[in-house]
Amino acid sequence: MSEQTWLGIDLGGTYIKWELVADDGTSLRSGRTPTPRTGHIAVTDAIVNIVDELGVAGLRPAAVGIAVPGHLSAARDSITILPNVPGDWVGFGVRSYIAERTGLDISLLNDARAFALAELELGAAVGASSAVFATIGTGIGGAVAVDGRIVTSDRDTFGEIGHTTAVVDGEACACGGRGCVEAYAGGSKVLERAARRGVSIGLGPAALTSLEFAARTDQAAADVLAEAYDAFAVGISTVCAFTGANLVILGGAVGAELPGYLVRSRQRLEQRRELLGGVEVRAGSLGARAGALGAARAARRSRSESKNATSHPELEHQK
Ligand SMILES: [Zn+2]
Numbered sequence: 001m002s003e004q005t006w007l008g009i010d011l012g013g014t015y016i017k018w019e020l021v022a023d024d025g026t027s028l029r030s031g032r033t034p035t036p037r038t039g040h041i042a043v044t045d046a047i048v049n050i051v052d053e054l055g056v057a058g059l060r061p062a063a064v065g066i067a068v069p070g071h072l073s074a075a076r077d078s079i080t081i082l083p084n085v086p087g088d089w090v091g092f093g094v095r096s097y098i099a100e101r102t103g104l105d106i107s108l109l110n111d112a113r114a115f116a117l118a119e120l121e122l123g124a125a126v127g128a129s130s131a132v133f134a135t136i137g138t139g140i141g142g143a144v145a146v147d148g149r150i151v152t153s154d155r156d157t158f159g160e161i162g163h164t165t166a167v168v169d170g171e172a173c174a175c176g177g178r179g180c181v182e183a184y185a186g187g188s189k190v191l192e193r194a195a196r197r198g199v200s201i202g203l204g205p206a207a208l209t210s211l212e213f214a215a216r217t218d219q220a221a222a223d224v225l226a227e228a229y230d231a232f233a234v235g236i237s238t239v240c241a242f243t244g245a246n247l248v249i250l251g252g253a254v255g256a257e258l259p260g261y262l263v264r265s266r267q268r269l270e271q272r273r274e275l276l277g278g279v280e281v282r283a284g285s286l287g288a289r290a291g292a293l294g295a296a297r298a299a300r301r302s303r304s305e306s307k308n309a310t311s312h313p314e315l316e317h318q319k
Pocket of ligand 1 (some may be wrong): 162163173174175176177178180182
């Protein structure tokens with residue numbers, strides 16, 4: 001067997017998940033390991049270990065893609081913002097570090113862009129030329145495909161639907177702005193806003209489900225959820241108006257739990273039918289594996305396109 005394989009790694013705040021993928025996208029092997037909380041060297045060594053262990057098993061990949069919940073430097077070698085994984089990431093050449101230790105080509109990309117690439121090549125957006133992608137988790141991630149490629153930018157902020165404005169001068173957002181979609185629709189903000197209005201809900205993974213349950217009888221809970229869904233739908237419809245995409249793919253754990261995000265987005269887009277035509281909104285089809293699968297596809301794209309000597313081969317780069 002000499003067919004090349006591609007390793008996709010999804011670096012999350014809780015787990016490092018990985019998928020070893022064949023050229024046609026079939027997953028050959030997968031696993032996960034807890035994300036070390038002791039700094040960037042421990043985290044990168046855990047990634048190197050995954051590669052080493054596959055090598056020992058005779059499964060050395062042709063290249064590795066790593067999806068990160070943050071933003072990358074313009075050179076795609078280091079991470080400029082990574083709020084949920086402890087470590088001194090800024091200025092640390094994580095790509096070169098892992099490449100030197102494994103002897104493999106390494107591609108880094110934002111995790112929402114990885115979700116989008118996976119759904120575009122293997123999932124719910126296969127065959128689409130242009131599409132908008134959003135992940136709803138503790139925050140809101142986003143990406144845009146144009147002409148079959150995920151667009152990115154020097155500051156790695158292209159497609160940040162979560163930081164488009166839903167409410168002028170509204171709630172403060174972690175980005176420094178006000179009224180961003182994420183400040184209303186991100187999972188952690190939804191829970192924070194509910195608590196502020198006196199809605200009593202537990203903490204932990206089931207908190208959003210119990211908030212949805214509370215909303216049946218508690219007006220404050222219902223309002224918080226309605227505002228979250230609407231802020232998200234406003235962001236989606238803005239990005240669709242801007243890009244002209246007629247397909248929206250939603251992902252992320254919170255999005256899967258609360259169908260209101262999808263339903264309200266459909267309603268908002270329908271109001272703009274005259275301008276936008278019919279825009280289809282679908283859930284992604286790859287679930288929690290999308291990040292690692294997308295990272296594997298980024299590695300594959302990088303390898304096949306580096307032969308053409310482009311400067312940022314894994315993704316379309318806009319100056
Ligand atoms: Zn923001």
